[in-house]
Ligand SMILES: Nc1ccn([C@@H]2O[C@H](COP(=O)(O)OP(=O)(O)OP(=O)(O)O)[C@@H](O)[C@H]2O)c(=O)n1
């Protein structure tokens with residue numbers, strides 16, 4: 001008799017809200033935060049978990065393709081199952097849409113707000129562990145630090161509230177599947193979170209320590225706060241940021257060689273969806289890493305028809321734009337090509353001039369062999385490693401108000 005498969009964890013990421021209180025032209029999950037959308041960042045938290053076997057993204061009906069592209073790219077090499085479904089006209093309705101596609105072998109379900117874009121993966125893992133240990137619902141919560149008053153419709157303060165009996169709850173909220181499904185089936189009203197439905201159905205829910213980084217981005221001030229958490233310190237000098245990048249391409253004798261921004265007639269080409277310029281891709285990875293914007297695969301994908309056979313300049317200019325949008329300019333870049341051929345020395349100055357003119361900053365190009373060792377030494381391909389230094393484009397003054 002074959003062992004039954006281990007029960008799985010599903011995470012429903014609710015991202016179908018309009019973001020009325022944020023007041024942005026885009027639906028909130030698609031609003032950029034330091035160069036990457038809230039949805040991208042919230043999915044990084046989920047795909048960074050130890051045990052998220054099914055991820056269900058609940059997105060606006062008119063942005064399903066965009067949500068699917070983001071989720072697929074953030075999933076990267078992570079295994080598991082990915083579903084993208086249209087949301088409903090309330091958070092609760094959207095969660096219900098997610099519950100409808102749970103896989104049969106899921107026994108633990110987390111529900112997470114895409115709006116809590118900076119949530120650490122460790123908090124998600126802690127919720128899973130606590131649900132599994134307790135067999136009950138689990139919600140991360142923070143102690144209240146302000147005094148809480150009960151007020152009447154005119155704003156008159158009534159009795160105080162003992163804040164020691166309260167918790168500011170966050171997401172992901174985790175539950176045994178049967179409890180959550182039963183609670184939604186028994187729901188008779190719209191409640192603001194999943195724990196409320198589960199307790200209303202008579203099931204136990206406990207609080208575990210939350211994380212201040214798991215705050216919900218609701219208002220423009222919340223978005224500004226998140227930007228500041230991600231940005232370099234707001235002081236006149238600013239803080240430089242360093243990134244590294246590595247890229248490898250196998251030789252492809254059916255194509256021409258483009259490397260370090262130059263065409264190399266008569267040399268063996270490199271395989272790849274683009275022109276395979278490993279040096280330029282390593283530079284882009286280093287720039288994106290320094291700006292905290294992910295990597296070339298995440299930004300450009302590996303199958304975009306618009307980038308078929310695209311040359312390095314296309315990648316460099318888009319990367320430069322994103323780095324600029326994130327508030328940085330390039331300090332300098334260094335890239336080293338590793339391979340038996342071509343010999344870069346005769347054209348080093350040409351390559352450096354070419355790359356520097358595109359990035360508007362000094363680029364140094366060097367090359368080495370591995371003395372016959374490894375795939376490059378066997379003449380199977382070329383590798384490149386790059387380091388990039390970014391500096392804040394301009395110092396940011398202190399935040400004086402929450403207007404965006
Ligand atoms: N119909 C809805 C409403 C909300 N959400 C999601 O539920 C989370 C928490 O909701 P909230 O922060 O209130 O988001 P919005 O409803 O978009 O914001 P607002 O209330 O300001 O319109 C968000 O990730 C949001 O995308 C959803 O999936 N479907």
Ligand SMILES: C[C@](O)(CO)[C@H](O)COP(=O)(O)O
Pocket residue numbers: 091113168169170171192193194216218
């Ligand atoms: C689910 C939640 O994030 C827990 O604090 C919160 O209830 C969502 O409230 P919203 O008004 O839908 O943002």
